[in-house]
Amino acid sequence: MRNSSLVVLILVLTSPAGLATEAASGDSARISQFARLPNWSGLWVSAAWSLGTSGRPAGGEEELKAKLQLIRPPPYNAQWAAKYEAALQDKAALAARTATFKVCTRSFPALMEAPQQFQVATLPEETLLIFENGQVRHVYTDGRSHPAGDDLWPTPLGDSVGHWEGQTLIIDTVARSASESLAPRARVALLSEDAHFTERLRKVDANTLEDEMRIDDPTALASPWIFTLRFRRVTEMNRMISTNCVENDRVQVIDGKMVITNP
């Protein structure tokens, strides 16, 4: 009798109707998870930036610099501070690099303080930060850990996992490429491959997201570096218009300097 019941149960569960019931149950659980996630829909952009028609900061370079966090000197230990100061003093190298500097994508954390607009898609399994230049940060929230051993290697955006504490997304990022500078305007500022980033991303009001970032790097920093990035809701447009660097890139580096090519 017990065997008969078991057979019936298996038949029910593996029948099309049974599988559908199970799938519906899974969907229901996922819908419940969705319902608990915050709604961060819309377009967002770093509050530090206000670009004019020229593509330059509308308030001028000095106003922009006063707002940017990543261009400030990191709290380096003595050894890294010495390397940083030496790089700053090498004006010839800086000038040569500036004369030919082009940027299309940004590494993390620079991407979080870039002028690119982005959308945030909060799914039960991951949160996606989708930027207008095509870059995407994947923050996995399905309970996984960072990959172990040889499955993990440094990349410009690093590897991010996260979890929710109420309506705040806690993001843990490691394995960021050490060769990447902190930001285009802080090109001599580096971190080691030991850098560990912890972000607390939350919506503080209808039009503002806030990212409290803590950087720990026992190799390069004397103390944790903590600062807050803010993002404003974009109201000037209601859809993402993607950008790219290849459609009509007329600024080319020729013989060590940038020139404008003919149309």
Next chain:
Amino acid sequence: MGMQYGRQSVRSKSKRCYAGLMASVLIAPVLAHHSGAMFDEKVSVTLVGTVKEFQWTNPHCWIQVLALDKSGPVEWSVEMGSPSQLFRGGWKPKTVHVGDAIVVVIHPMRDGTKGGLFVSASRGDGTPFESVPQ
């Protein structure tokens, strides 16, 4: 329309070093896509002429301006932001048409080539382009 070409100096903001901003003061500004080192931002040039072409493209939009020099019309390439940036500023692909009279202020190329970074623009009658309803 009489076309003219002129070069004028603009007030250059004094370069002040903020405490804690040493990393930035030695590094030239960066546009969204490339360094601005190629442009002389202490100088402004006003181009008066007509639009030869308006390129609504990534990573930059461009206005090709035919401005009259002493020897005749000279073509200038004026770099702007991306379509996304221009759209947010009220510009659209048909804001500028071929043949439009235009007065455009630019920061010129340091190497003397006929190009520059867009600063502002108006129609022949002084109306700003971005304020014109589409």
